[in-house]
Amino acid sequence: MAKFPPEVQAFHDAMLRIPGIVDVTTGLKDLSEFTPDTYSLPGDFGDLPHALLRRTNGGLENEAWANTEFETSKDAAGWIAVEFIAWWVRDMSRSKEQIQLRSVALPPVAGKKQLGTTLRFIIDHFVICPSGDTAAALAMIQDRAESLNDSIDEYQELLGPPVETPRKKGWFGRTK
Numbered sequence: 001m002a003k004f005p006p007e008v009q010a011f012h013d014a015m016l017r018i019p020g021i022v023d024v025t026t027g028l029k030d031l032s033e034f035t036p037d038t039y040s041l042p043g044d045f046g047d048l049p050h051a052l053l054r055r056t057n058g059g060l061e062n063e064a065w066a067n068t069e070f071e072t073s074k075d076a077a078g079w080i081a082v083e084f085i086a087w088w089v090r091d092m093s094r095s096k097e098q099i100q101l102r103s104v105a106l107p108p109v110a111g112k113k114q115l116g117t118t119l120r121f122i123i124d125h126f127v128i129c130p131s132g133d134t135a136a137a138l139a140m141i142q143d144r145a146e147s148l149n150d151s152i153d154e155y156q157e158l159l160g161p162p163v164e165t166p167r168k169k170g171w172f173g174r175t176k
Contacts, residue, residue: 007138010145015070017152019160020081023071028064028137064137066125077160082121084159088151089123092144098126099144 004012008026015024070085072078089101102122108115127140152159 005138007142007145011068011141011148014145014148014152015068015085017149018081018084020073020075020077020079021070022073022078024068025070026066026068026141028066028134032061032063062128062130062132064127064129064134066127066137066141068123068125069120070123071120080159084151084155085121085123088148091151092147097144100124 004026011026012024015021072081086101089099092099100123102124104120104122106114106118125137125140125144127137129136
């Protein structure tokens with residue numbers, strides 16, 4: 001199991017309180033390293049927030065992207081989890097937080113049928129980190145953990161009991 005900074009672990013713990021969330025990981029990347037010519041590259045580049053980066057012709061100065069990827073169970077609890085997270089992200093964004101939710105998936109066929117097996121979701125968190133200092137990103141993630149926990153506490157009876165799930169991935173990318 002990967003070790004995360006306490007602030008990130010707090011956010012993962014909040015996410016995992018939601019029934020239907022089966023896996024959560026968060027990575028942090030400096031957006032200035034990605035130029036518009038990299039957006040069409042395969043692999044990890046395929047998961048970048050392309051539309052947003054194209055609108056600004058890349059990341060803003062000192063902008064970091066914390067990307068929380070989560071997977072859900074393939075049942076009603078998973079759909080409820082997605083709807084709850086979508087509402088929470090929308091509400092955060094409406095209150096001027098730099099956050100969005102995106103879905104990502106692989107092509108339907110790549111040597112074998114993938115359709116129905118690769119859907120996952122990414123919460124994009126954007127923050128300015130002067131001189132590459134991650135303290136601002138960690139503080140933002142901690143604030144998000146507290147907000148999400150408050151929302152879960154308020155609506156827990158609608159969500160149902162939390163489910164214990166294993167953690168599989170690391171802070172700066174996949175470790176699966």
